[in-house]
Amino acid sequence: MDFIRPTSLAEALRAKAEVPEAVPIAGGTDVMVELNFDRRRPPALLDLNAVGEIAKWSEVDGRIRLGAAVPYVRVIDELGDRLPGLAMAARTVGSPQIRNRGTVGGNLAAASPAGDSHPPLLASDAVVEVASVRGTRTIPITEFYLGVKRSALEPDELITAVLLPPADGPQQFSKVGTRNAMVIAVCSFAVALHPASGTVGTGLGSAAPTPRRAPEAEDYIAGELSALWQSPAPLADSVLRRFGELVGAAAQPIDDVRGSAAYRRHALAVLARRTLGWAWHDYCEGRVTACA
Amino acid sequence: MRVKFTVNGEERTADDVWEGESLLYVLRERLGLPGAKNACEQGECGSCTVYLDDTPVCACLVAAGQVQDREVRTVEGLGSEEELDPVQQAFIERGAVQCGFCTPGLIVAAHDLIRRNPCPKDAEIREALAGNLCRCTGYEKIIDAVHTAAAHSRGEATS
Numbered sequence: 001m002d003f004i005r006p007t008s009l010a011e012a013l014r015a016k017a018e019v020p021e022a023v024p025i026a027g028g029t030d031v032m033v034e035l036n037f038d039r040r041r042p043p044a045l046l047d048l049n050a051v052g053e054i055a056k057w058s059e060v061d062g063r064i065r066l067g068a069a070v071p072y073v074r075v076i077d078e079l080g081d082r083l084p085g086l087a088m089a090a091r092t093v094g095s096p097q098i099r100n101r102g103t104v105g106g107n108l109a110a111a112s113p114a115g116d117s118h119p120p121l122l123a124s125d126a127v128v129e130v131a132s133v134r135g136t137r138t139i140p141i142t143e144f145y146l147g148v149k150r151s152a153l154e155p156d157e158l159i160t161a162v163l164l165p166p167a168d169g170p171q172q173f174s175k176v177g178t179r180n181a182m183v184i185a186v187c188s189f190a191v192a193l194h195p196a197s198g199t200v201g202t203g204l205g206s207a208a209p210t211p212r213r214a215p216e217a218e219d220y221i222a223g224e225l226s227a228l229w230q231s232p233a234p235l236a237d238s239v240l241r242r243f244g245e246l247v248g249a250a251a252q253p254i255d256d257v258r259g260s261a262a263y264r265r266h267a268l269a270v271l272a273r274r275t276l277g278w279a280w281h282d283y284c285e286g287r288v289t290a291c292a
Numbered sequence: 293m294r295v296k297f298t299v300n301g302e303e304r305t306a307d308d309v310w311e312g313e314s315l316l317y318v319l320r321e322r323l324g325l326p327g328a329k330n331a332c333e334q335g336e337c338g339s340c341t342v343y344l345d346d347t348p349v350c351a352c353l354v355a356a357g358q359v360q361d362r363e364v365r366t367v368e369g370l371g372s373e374e375e376l377d378p379v380q381q382a383f384i385e386r387g388a389v390q391c392g393f394c395t396p397g398l399i400v401a402a403h404d405l406i407r408r409n410p411c412p413k414d415a416e417i418r419e420a421l422a423g424n425l426c427r428c429t430g431y432e433k434i435i436d437a438v439h440t441a442a443a444h445s446r447g448e449a450t451s
Contacts, residue, residue, distance in 0.1 A: 003357040025355055033334040036314060037334070041312070044311075180422065181419075181423060
């Protein structure tokens with residue numbers, strides 16, 4: 001096995017082009033488990049810890065450009081106001097030690113349906129920026145996930161950043177698990193209100209072969225809210241419940257050790273109803289963004 | 293491969309390191325620092341918690357090559373036999389140790405918490421130690437110890 005330690009993005013991309021089977025490692029929270037348990041023996045590890053370009057975030061053309069190797073702890077500490085949904089999800093990742101190392105870029109690269117970053121990225125219409133020696137391209141988040149642990153990333157590409165708009169309305173995230181820490185989601189759900197466009201974004205985790213949105217639920221609730229954005233009033237329980245049902249219906253869950261398909265579908269409906277209720281309550285109270 | 297890094301203030305070199313090896317293995321098996329414990333090897337238990345460049349991490353999830361030219365501080369680097377760190381002293385005083393296996397990781401995690409938050413509340417302690425499993429004590433004594441250590445540390449703020 002080789003250990004490649006580039007100190008710039010250009011160097012990292014050249015290495016990835018030369019050895020496409022090299023496994024990128026940043027926080028190591030997924031990759032090292034596979035190595036420790038003899039599940040994976042790649043020809044090389046490509047250490048991204050010294051690639052400064054992907055370890056920072058900035059605001060570019062009104063969007064947040066979150067470098068792929070920024071650890072969760074920084075998303076929580078530095079972006080809780082601008083990306084509240086993602087920051088809430090980040091707070092539920094693993095433990096402090098894991099959040100100090102794990103990254104959104106790694107979550108995307110692993111493309112597990114249970115990854116905690118995915119639902120808020122979907123709800124906010126994020127775009128994944130990937131690069132190779134051939135150039136840089138962007139992939140809309142809905143086109144990024146192709147299957148269980150499969151993504152649209154080509155073998156010679158590295159994820160460099162994720163681009164997403166700062167919150168223009170309240171956002172929420174909720175996750176079901178056996179305890180608060182160190183939990184792989186049984187299921188999870190994110191919602192983002194977009195008052196400017198009169199739309200609502202959703203994201204479902206551990207609910208299908210890939211993370212996904214619930215388009216029918218989004219259309220339904222956008223219709224119900226259309227008359228309310230200007231004069232906010234509490235939502236009828238029947239509306240919240242219908243939204244939850246449509247989210248549950250968008251799921252295509254499986255039975256596994258963490259939960260049954262029927263439980264997941266039910267729990268997603270509950271999470272959707274509650275998170276929408278919280279987010280709408282925040283909107284009615286005039287709080288544009290929820291605190292992470 | 294050869295990995296050179298600073299451990300507890302001392303420059304150390306490990307040779308014949310396998311490229312997929314963890315920092316934990318290097319510390320325990322190559323550098324004779326068995327303080328960080330090897331248990332789950334998947335970041336679940338926190339018993340291998342060490343500082344990497346002043347940030348607590350699970351040493352089992354750091355590839356050895358990633359620490360080249362960086363700084364690692366293990367539980368061995370927190371106090372000396374003559375003068376224990378306030379966190380170590382508090383764990384003894386409060387009986388927060390039974391089998392002792394989880395203790396080094398908890399000491400490092402608690403040490404980091406108290407640095408960042410000199411007056412942690414119960415909920416903050418539970419949150420900060422959520423990545424460290426103890427299967428003996430039931431955590432109550434550990435939480436007592438963190439409160440005690442925080443009090444000691446506040447009293448010794450000038451030292």
